[in-house]
Amino acid sequence: MTLILALDFGGTKLAAATINAGSKQWLGYERRLSPTNANADTDLEIMRSVINSLLKGAKPDAIGVSFGGPVDATTGKVRLSHHVLGWENVPLRNLLEEEFGVPAGVDNDANVAALGEHRFGAGQGYDSLFYITVSTGVGGGWILNSQPWRGSEGMAGEIGHMVVDPNGPVCLCGKRGCVERLASGPYMAQDVREVLRNEPQRHREPRGEILRELVGDNLELITGKVVSEAAAAGDNLAQEILYRASWALGVGIGNVANLINPQRFVLGGGVMKAGEDFWEVLQRVARETALPEVNFEIVPAALGDDAPLWGAVALAEDVLH
Numbered sequence: 001m002t003l004i005l006a007l008d009f010g011g012t013k014l015a016a017a018t019i020n021a022g023s024k025q026w027l028g029y030e031r032r033l034s035p036t037n038a039n040a041d042t043d044l045e046i047m048r049s050v051i052n053s054l055l056k057g058a059k060p061d062a063i064g065v066s067f068g069g070p071v072d073a074t075t076g077k078v079r080l081s082h083h084v085l086g087w088e089n090v091p092l093r094n095l096l097e098e099e100f101g102v103p104a105g106v107d108n109d110a111n112v113a114a115l116g117e118h119r120f121g122a123g124q125g126y127d128s129l130f131y132i133t134v135s136t137g138v139g140g141g142w143i144l145n146s147q148p149w150r151g152s153e154g155m156a157g158e159i160g161h162m163v164v165d166p167n168g169p170v171c172l173c174g175k176r177g178c179v180e181r182l183a184s185g186p187y188m189a190q191d192v193r194e195v196l197r198n199e200p201q202r203h204r205e206p207r208g209e210i211l212r213e214l215v216g217d218n219l220e221l222i223t224g225k226v227v228s229e230a231a232a233a234g235d236n237l238a239q240e241i242l243y244r245a246s247w248a249l250g251v252g253i254g255n256v257a258n259l260i261n262p263q264r265f266v267l268g269g270g271v272m273k274a275g276e277d278f279w280e281v282l283q284r285v286a287r288e289t290a291l292p293e294v295n296f297e298i299v300p301a302a303l304g305d306d307a308p309l310w311g312a313v314a315l316a317e318d319v320l321h
């Protein structure tokens, strides 16, 4: 038996699992929330305690790691985390290899999730796919010729910062109208809040009534998920914002299809729960954006929130061979 340890350092969540190579069943599985004031040291400390409780003294044969931020996959060194302080230039692969005395593979979450979906999920049997995660951010990972394709410096797949509306609102990256600026949960929530704050409730045609109701008029409680719920319940403002998000993703996907022509787009993250209208608009806009001769499918991720963990298993299997 070959024991694999899979780790997922997300921005807000930490997860770990153990599995025998070749199996489809976790031996152990644990998920923890990362504290709000987390830094790299506290994340590592929590992860160590999760690992100890999973391994119970056993020694893994290989370790695979999904990290929520840019990583140099060739050295296994984390460049930084946009959500958690203190991750600048942490040699995560070396740390784990020294601590456990076994080989490890480390890559960023979108690349790892793409690998997971390719080997165990919605991408099985396809030799080209683009995985897109849409949640707090928007990221992407490539599988081309059945292999991860990371680009010359590991920066391939940044669909989140593809500009789809040059006159749109300013994104954290400094540009306007990026896919992430229009389609990520926190930005959708921010835009909805701004409209609700600036629009008096006695407006002739009030917008966002259901949104206000859902959060008891505490606008701080609005999240991407709340926007989806309000849209499904018929809220006009939420529907407008959600439509713009699906439109932005559709334009991004259509352009990527024209450029690289992958067989499948696999979508994971919070967007999986965005509702039927969202998917319908996304499919239609992507189709309208791509050339008629360019064929592709857009499908939901099969592994859900566990795609990075399954990808970490695949990474670990690969470092053994």
Ligand SMILES: [Zn+2]
Pocket (backbone or CB within 6 Å): 160, 161, 162, 171, 172, 173, 174, 175, 178, 180, 181
């Ligand atoms: Zn951007």
